[in-house]
Amino acid sequence: xxxxxxxxLLNKSFFEAYRKSFDSxxxxxxxxxxxxxxxxxxxxxxxxxxxHCIGLASGLDALILALRAxxxxxxxxxxxxxxxxxxxxLSIIHCGLKPVLVEPDIxxxxxxxxxxxxxxxxxxxxIMIVHLYGKSCEMDPILKIKNKYSLKLIEDCAQSHGATYxxxxxxxxxxxxxxxxYPTKNLGAxxxxxxxxxxxxxxxxxxxxxxxYGSDIKYYNELVGFNSRLDEVQAGFLSIKLKSLNNINSHxxxxxxxYLKSLNKNFILPTIDKDYFxxxxxxxxxxxxxxxxxxxxxxxxxxxxxxYPVAPHNQKAMxxxxxxxxxxxxxxIHKTELSLPISYFHTEDDICKVVEVLNKF
Ligand SMILES: *Cc1c(COP(=O)(O)O)cnc(C)c1O
Numbered sequence: 548x549x550x551x552x553x554x555x556l557l558n559k560s561f562f563e564a565y566r567k568s569f570d571s572x573x574x575x576x577x578x579x580x581x582x583x584x585x586x587x588x589x590x591x592x593x594x595x596x597x598x599h600c601i602g603l604a605s606g607l608d609a610l611i612l613a614l615r616a617x618x619x620x621x622x623x624x625x626x627x628x629x630x631x632x633x634x635x636x637l638s639i640i641h642c643g644l645k646p647v648l649v650e651p652d653i654x655x656x657x658x659x660x661x662x663x664x665x666x667x668x669x670x671x672x673x674i675m676i677v678h679l680y681g682k683s684c685e686m687d688p689i690l691k692i693k694n695k696y697s698l699k700l701i702e703d704c705a706q707s708h709g710a711t712y713x714x715x716x717x718x719x720x721x722x723x724x725x726x727x728x729y730p731t732k733n734l735g736a737x738x739x740x741x742x743x744x745x746x747x748x749x750x751x752x753x754x755x756x757x758x759x760y761g762s763d764i765k766y767y768n769e770l771v772g773f774n775s776r777l778d779e780v781q782a783g784f785l786s787i788k789l790k791s792l793n794n795i796n797s798h799x800x801x802x803x804x805x806y807l808k809s810l811n812k813n814f815i816l817p818t819i820d821k822d823y824f825x826x827x828x829x830x831x832x833x834x835x836x837x838x839x840x841x842x843x844x845x846x847x848x849x850x851x852x853x854x855y856p857v858a859p860h861n862q863k864a865m866x867x868x869x870x871x872x873x874x875x876x877x878x879x880i881h882k883t884e885l886s887l888p889i890s891y892f893h894t895e896d897d898i899c900k901v902v903e904v905l906n907k908f
Contacts, residue, residue, distance in 0.1 A: 549888055549897050551850040554730050556892035558737070561787055565737070568783035578779050580759070587782040588742070590789055595716050595724070597744040599751035602777025603758055606705045606727020609741040610638030610675070612775060613701045613723040616753045619644060623672040626698075628658040629860060629877040631677045634727075635703050636859050639675065640868060647671070648860060648869065650876045654818045656680060656831065659876075660688035667692075673699040678707035678717045680854070681733065681799075681828035682817070686712045686720050693721075701725060706828035708734040709796045713822050718744050728785055733799070733828050734792050736781040795891050799827040802889050802898045806830060809902045815883075829854050833883040840908060841885060847904045852886040 558565070572583060584602045592600035603609050614625070621643040627635055629648035639646040647666050652659040656679050663674065674693060676684045684702075693700045700721030704710075707717040708726065718724025728740035745751050753770070756763050761772025788795075803825070807816055815833035817825070831854065834840050841851055858877040860869045888901060 548848045549850065549901060551852050551886070551888050552731055552890050553892060557890055559892070564787045565784050568787060569780060572779045572783055580776055581779050583779040583782040583786065584777050587786045587789070590786055591742060592744065594789065595719050595744055597719060597724070598746040598748070599744065601743050601751060601754045601758065602782060603741040603743060604775040604777065605739045606725065606729060606741040607634045607638060608773070608775040609725035609727070609743045610635060610701065610703060611641050612754055612757045612773070613725055613743055614638060614642040614644065614673070615757055616750050617673065617699055619672045622670070624668070624670045626663055626666055626671060626674040628677050629858065629874040630656055630880055631679060631703070631859065632705070632855065633859050633862060635675060635677050646869065648871065648874060650874055651880065653876055653879070655682060655685065656880060657682060657684045660685050660692065663689070663692050667696055671696065671698060673701060675701045675703060677703040678710055680817070680831050681706050681710055681826035683707060683710050683712035683717045683823055690720065705729070705732060707826060708732065709792050710826045711824040722747060722750060728781070733795055733826050734785065734788055736784050738781055740777050740781040740785065742777065796826045798891055799889055801895065802893055803827045803830055805895060805898045805902060806887060811906045813908065814905070827889055830887045830889040831884050832887060833880070834885060835883060837883050837885050843908055844904060849888065849901055849904060851888070853884060854886050855881060857881060
């Protein structure tokens, strides 16, 4: 059986270091906002050459706090891709703002920059982009639009740790880079965790307050805050794994290369472009008979996933919130996408086996 993901195997090479780190936190008696969080924040910030990194409780919280920091008027509009995981859109709704969905480019699956401007009006305050599957969005035209209309830019980097566009890391283009360290992500913790990157001192202070009941000095509350702190145990694990992030990404690239070089023309493969370093959080192929293909692979002991089966605008939870229903490109992706095994624990042999089976479909 070739599994799609196995978190125990994925983390196996880190077990010893994790145990040491856990023991040191346990014995320190300091479990919230201590040295381990500070160390991870400075290491993750340095990795990105970002001035500030603020550790948070989850990726969703990172997106929510980023939006909160701007104090947009209720009902303000935020541009967001129609093809994303629901969390991106939920963050906008939870802040009392209106998500305005924009279709993806069918070649990259990321927001189509040529379709953003038609959705902008005086109520538009921000663009929240998603670097989906581990590929950066096309940043040049997006930055041009951001500047032309003076919009804030928040990057959802939950799937793009270490991905670059023209040599620049995702998470460093906008006012905020928002990260999730959910266990399956390229940089994953052993529980929930997230972070924001920013180069703006004032925004960084606001996020530090928002994550801690609105306070940066104990018992003095400047803002109506939340409890969204990264904890010491997870921060310790993340600092250890961060040292291997580039290895994890290059391993995934090696596996992706096998798929890209060996899969036959039956399948629509990810687009590769020299301006992009992709980190393949997900290796997404497309096929008209996706369900049959998934069953066929399972019959041959290969597990796959679908990211995602239902487009956000068709989710029950979005009834009465997202009124527009005309997103045929997103729907096509959600109908035809299949995610192939590409975890850190998979070997080149595993991938060659998957290719062999796939090419006989
Ligand atoms: C995982 C993910 C999130 C949410 O992160 P959590 O840490 O689970 O809250 C947000 N956006 C995208 C694109 C994701 O893949």
